[in-house]
Amino acid sequence: MKINLNYPGKLFDAPEPPARLIKKVVAAIFFVSLCAYLVYPLLHRWIGLPSRLEIALTGAVASIQVLVGALYIFKRHLSIAFASLATHNQCSAQAQCIRENYHQTVLELSQYNAVLGSQLQEAIMQTETAVLGVIGRMANIHHQTCSQVERIGSSSEKSMELIAVTQDHIHKNQQVIEALNAFSGSQVDQLTDNLIRIEKLSEGMEQMRPMVEDISAIADRTKLLALNAKIEAARAGDAGRGFAVVAEEVRNLSDQTHTLARDIADRITRVAGQALTETENARQKMASNEDAEKFKNMAGSMSSVEGRFKAAATHLEEIIKGVDGANRIIVEEVSIVLGEIQFQDILRQRLEQVHTGLEIQSGFAGETLRWLEGTGEPPAKGLDAHLEELKENYVMQEQRTTHNAVLGVQAPAAGGSDNKIELF
Amino acid sequence: MAKTIMVIDDSATMRLSLKSALELNGFKVECAGDGVLALNQLKIGVKPDLIITDINMPNMGGLEFIKNLRALPGFRFVPVLALTTESKQEKRDEAKKNGATGWLVKPVTGPDLVKVIKQVLPGA
Numbered sequence: 180m181k182i183n184l185n186y187p188g189k190l191f192d193a194p195e196p197p198a199r200l201i202k203k204v205v206a207a208i209f210f211v212s213l214c215a216y217l218v219y220p221l222l223h224r225w226i227g228l229p230s231r232l233e234i235a236l237t238g239a240v241a242s243i244q245v246l247v248g249a250l251y252i253f254k255r256h257l258s259i260a261f262a263s264l265a266t267h268n269q270c271s272a273q274a275q276c277i278r279e280n281y282h283q284t285v286l287e288l289s290q291y292n293a294v295l296g297s298q299l300q301e302a303i304m305q306t307e308t309a310v311l312g313v314i315g316r317m318a319n320i321h322h323q324t325c326s327q328v329e330r331i332g333s334s335s336e337k338s339m340e341l342i343a344v345t346q347d348h349i350h351k352n353q354q355v356i357e358a359l360n361a362f363s364g365s366q367v368d369q370l371t372d373n374l375i376r377i378e379k380l381s382e383g384m385e386q387m388r389p390m391v392e393d394i395s396a397i398a399d400r401t402k403l404l405a406l407n408a409k410i411e412a413a414r415a416g417d418a419g420r421g422f423a424v425v426a427e428e429v430r431n432l433s434d435q436t437h438t439l440a441r442d443i444a445d446r447i448t449r450v451a452g453q454a455l456t457e458t459e460n461a462r463q464k465m466a467s468n469e470d471a472e473k474f475k476n477m478a479g480s481m482s483s484v485e486g487r488f489k490a491a492a493t494h495l496e497e498i499i500k501g502v503d504g505a506n507r508i509i510v511e512e513v514s515i516v517l518g519e520i521q522f523q524d525i526l527r528q529r530l531e532q533v534h535t536g537l538e539i540q541s542g543f544a545g546e547t548l549r550w551l552e553g554t555g556e557p558p559a560k561g562l563d564a565h566l567e568e569l570k571e572n573y574v575m576q577e578q579r580t581t582h583n584a585v586l587g588v589q590a591p592a593a594g595g596s597d598n599k600i601e602l603f
Numbered sequence: 604m605a606k607t608i609m610v611i612d613d614s615a616t617m618r619l620s621l622k623s624a625l626e627l628n629g630f631k632v633e634c635a636g637d638g639v640l641a642l643n644q645l646k647i648g649v650k651p652d653l654i655i656t657d658i659n660m661p662n663m664g665g666l667e668f669i670k671n672l673r674a675l676p677g678f679r680f681v682p683v684l685a686l687t688t689e690s691k692q693e694k695r696d697e698a699k700k701n702g703a704t705g706w707l708v709k710p711v712t713g714p715d716l717v718k719v720i721k722q723v724l725p726g727a
Contacts, residue, residue, distance in 0.1 A: 307615060311615060511714060514628070515712045517624040517627075518715070518716065520620045524614040524688070525709060527614065575688045576690040598708075600707050600711070601705060603703060603705060
């Protein structure tokens with residue numbers, strides 16, 4: 180129902196109840212009869228009409244006639260009047276009921292709007308508190324992530340330093356092993372040369388053996404010659420005495436020479452045998468090449484360890500890069516989430532606008548009620564005007580779009596920039 | 604040295620979200636709840652390299668703040684970005700006339716905001 184704001188006075192005037200109208204008609208009949216009862220005796224006295232009782236009866240009859248006539252005349256009108264009275268009575272009751280209901284409704288509406296408004300404010304505060312908590316937690320997550328990355332970075336730096344130092348040591352050890360290996364090789368070469376020389380020396384000594392035997396043979400022959408000379412000296416007598424001494428000395432010398440030659444031969448045999456034994460042993464050791472093999476194994480182990488360290492360093496570097504990359508993603512995601520959290524401010528503004536609308540509605544209902552009760556002026560603005568004012572106060576295009584969509588209004592072209600970001 | 608950015612917004616959510624997002628990206632952030640409080644901070648010696656302000660605020664809105672800021676000595680050329688839900692073109696035009704450097708409509712993500720800041724604040 181559209182309310183006419185230009186209606187003067189009360190909107191609903193209570194119609195007269197039908198019972199009261201009937202009472203009026205009856206009173207009128209009674210009044211006419213009374214008048215007739217009082218006036219007819221006077222007329223009888225003055226103009227000689229029948230007795231008072233007759234006049235009264237006549238008056239009563241006349242009144243009845245008038246009543247019957249009146250009833251006849253108003254027969255249709257009376258039935259209509261009764262119907263109207265019934266309707267009027269019903270309408271009046273309805274109006275009273277409506278007024279009471281409206282009064283109650285306005286009171287309840289104000290309470291209802293107050294409750295909704297409080298709920299909205301509470302919801303805004305709750306979302307704000309929750310969002311502030313989320314922001315705090317996001318900042319804390321980021322802080323923790325940064326600390327973790329710093330710790331990982333610090334430990335990785337130390338690990339990398341350790342790996343570098345260890346690699347350096349391994350490299351140096353490898354160089355030492357290579358040097359030792361080279362030294363071992365040169366030693367083996369020298370040993371080989373020495374063995375060859377010893378073998379040659381041994382061979383040379385072996386070649387001396389026939390010479391010693393020749394010396395020994397010469398000594399034997401010299402001894403024999405000395406014996407013969409001694410015999411010849413004995414034959415010569417005194418003349419040969421001096422010669423005999425010489426022959427004796429020659430024999431002694433040949434004995435000594437023989438003894439020496441034998442000793443030399445023995446020693447040559449012994450030395451040559453020892454040389455051969457040592458040479459054989461050295462040759463066997465060289466053939467087994469144990470040291471070189473050990474050095475080679477050590478160098479191999481070192482290379483393996485170095486390789487593992489290199490692989491560990493690479494793996495660690497990859498982990499650090501991965502953590503750093505993940506941290507960058509977290510920072511970006513947190514930044515995006517912090518931007519999206521701005522929805523709370525947008526929601527707050529929209530809910531505050533709804534709250535304002537509810538307050539306007541309550542005010543309008545109160546004004547209307549006071550006007551209907553006759554205790555106030557009609558509302559200065561209709562709800563249409565309030566709705567238009569609400570629309571004027573919108574700040575977001577989304578608010579206007581929703582407003583126009585509900586009212587089925589074709590939105591005018593914005594005419595401004597749609598850029599979310601504009602640098603002047 | 605980290606650049607200082609002043610954030611002016613009546614919404615605690617906006618202040619904290621912008622502060623966190625900017626601090627994540629290495630900026631130092633000062634906050635104020637409206638234009639009056641921001642001007643008071645500037646008068647007592649806070650020297651931001653860039654200001655981000657809301658437009659619709661109690662006591663003193665963003666448009667009036669920008670006008671007053673440009674009248675302060677030493678703040679004639681400080682970049683000012685308006686970050687708001689306001690969509691009316693006349694408000695945007697007024698901000699430009701009062702000396703704003705740019706206009707951003709909420710919500711703006713951290714990476715987008717940092718991109719704009721780097722455009723208007725060389726060396727950031």
